[in-house]
Amino acid sequence: MTVVAKVEPSSAADKARRRRQLARSLQGQAILFWQRQSLPKRIGLASLAAVAVLAGVTLLVALVSPTAIRLPGREPFKLGMEPVTDSFGLGEGVRWVHADDKLFDFRFVSPTRAVAVLHYQASNIARDEVNLSLNGVSLGWVPPDTAQTAERELEQILPPSLLRRNANNQLLFDNALNPPGRDPWRIWNLRLEIIPVPEATPEQLILSAREAAKAGARFYELKDVGAENLFKAWREYRAAWITLEALDDKPELYEDVRERIAQISTELDHRCSQLMMQFQRAVQFRSRRDAVATLEDVRRRFPTAEHRCHNLAQEKAYEHEL
16 A cells, blocks of 8 residues: 655645745855746846856957957057057058058157167068158158068167157057058058167267277177177177267267168077077977977077067067966
């Protein structure tokens, strides 16, 4: 004989007691809130929760791997010491489209006389195509493409006479062919460097620049002896260049120094590119030892952040946790 127990319906007092027990915890309060909702409201709340979870996962992936999902952002208009890695111009791969020109603002703050150096990269540019101006005064043309376009870094002195100290300044890249044309062009990796200019007489400045140029020549002769000598040669010639920028009337030495800098910069950029390719091969073949050794070689050859290859090695080390 089967006995079936009869279940008495819950009394109002039992229901009230259970509600009081649930109300004592956050989880219980959530259950009570859910039970009070009608079916349509429950469906709506579930949909909102699903959207919130999906948004959270998307944000997490973007933070862990910024290149995996490119979230929309604001176009950069200001320049500073930190590189602006976004690209500007027209054509394939350009992040922010500007067929005609691109304007940047920056504030020049220096307690003493100084020059600002604009560092940037450029590609898809022909001779006399893109003009660079500071506060409405032309500084010349962006150099045209070369065989080392992808790896070279360009430098442009911003003369002290044109800079507005403790005020806003404007840099304009103007494509002279667009319009009416639609020629592709691209600039990226823009940053500023502020360098104090020596307070001295023109004769003293020229003498100092000559000494730096002589030191640069000595280091260049020894470029195959020590790993860092090519960089030291570039740094000495660069010091001579910046010293001569303080002069209103440039001596013949100025053009000689600029030519040497251009030559050595090409060699440095090529060496940096080779080392980065060597590093990528080490990563591809999962050789941590070779990857670390290559980055150490980069740091020896580019010991300071004056050249972009130094910071590039730092970024690679951080990216691959080396």
